[in-house]
Amino acid sequence: MKSTTQAPYARVKHFLKDGLASGQWVPGDQMPSEAELVAQFAVSRMTVGRALRELQAEGLVTRVQGVGSFAAHLSRVSSTLTIRDLHDEIVARGHTHQANVVLSRAEKAGASLAAQLGLKSGAPVFHTLIVHSENGVPLQCEDRYVNPACAPDYLQTDFQKTTPTQYLLTVAPLWEAQYSIEAGSPTAQEAQLLGIGAHDPCLIVVRRTINRGVPITLARLVHPGTRYQISGAFKP
């Protein structure tokens, strides 16, 4: 497929996208029906159907069976937030990554933690505290609890070579995650480990990962506000 000769479904898709971008159809407007597009572009219904289905998946079009296709209301603009493994992220920048394992042991879960990992209060959990550095500068303090049932060999991992995220992806593909991102102050220990002041702003990501309904891990990732940011783009 040459770049100058797009596939028919792509031509239909771009035609509709252009119309949306130029305001030809404003949110709520009814868009051409599949039959109209079939006639206009002299293609089969499968082809225009694919174009519309992909636009729907991208959130640009709303379709209702028996009614029609409509320009979507874009009051919610969704972007793609990519949570990369920190090791990959650092290496991709051409820098060196170093992990300092502060703590790695089994503990008894408190009530709150047990609830979040789907365990009974007092059940054993794995706990690691690792400081990740980029070119020697502390970038993230990773405080993580792991459900032993999902990763019995977790504590035997050499976290200097394999990040917990990488290891956990091998034992259980990541199929569901809840996260929250907020700004806050580090704990006294975190401030010391990261080499920052007790009141320096930090970007804190809390992430809970679940595989097939079973909670795997709960992580609190603390980053110095001056050294780390999350960035991304929204491109329809």
Place this chain on the structure above:
Amino acid sequence: MKSTTQAPYARVKHFLKDGLASGQWVPGDQMPSEAELVAQFAVSRMTVGRALRELQAEGLVTRVQGVGSFAAHLSRVSSTLTIRDLHDEIVARGHTHQANVVLSRAEKAGASLAAQLGLKSGAPVFHTLIVHSENGVPLQCEDRYVNPACAPDYLQTDFQKTTPTQYLLTVAPLWEAQYSIEAGSPTAQEAQLLGIGAHDPCLIVVRRTINRGVPITLARLVHPGTRYQISGAFKP
């Protein structure tokens, strides 16, 4: 389509998803070819093609023409970050939203700002500073610059009723955005407007919006760390 009787393409898709979730295919493994799935499920190639194409769009499968389909490496886990309009977000929680317009005027753009908005240095830009409150509590300080060419009537908007985001969506659908999220301290003015201490951690989102290659607006959104967080989920 009954919930107990899935569409064929969905059955194929779930079969492959289950296999990936259970580790039947680990990242890098070759998955069944279209022809094999056609035989196994007794469906047409279009149907298995759709299943595989959607899995590819979800980032779970990598496909290479002439080679095959493979379980994707999930080192990058992408989630969907939804940037909702703050007004909608507050109203959705059943709370009241109030906007306090601190500043609304035209200014001359400095070099850096002009560059980011694609203007000449010294060209006029619209500048608004609005404090958004939820149930009377300041939640966001919105410092925004707007390209006058894209929204000539911007300053005539009643920001008590319509947020800048809502207005800008009407004059130009949002087609591209770059954002960064970081933790930092507020400026002295922001601290005062938000009613927080000068060193309280804040979640700062900087967003630049572009429509059809033309920069529309640049916004700095400062939120008190104790009152605001971004949350979301990753669900394949």
Place this chain on the structure above:
DNA sequence: TAGTGGTCTAGACCACAGC
């Protein structure tokens, strides 16, 4: 050459909404 994915067609049946 054989196997893979990428795409298209022409028609079909169904479910649903509105008149």
Place this chain on the structure above:
DNA sequence: CTGTGGTCTAGACCACTAC
């Protein structure tokens, strides 16, 4: 009833990769 989208089929041609 008509018009809409939701889905499927059976076969086809092409481009690419590997051998």
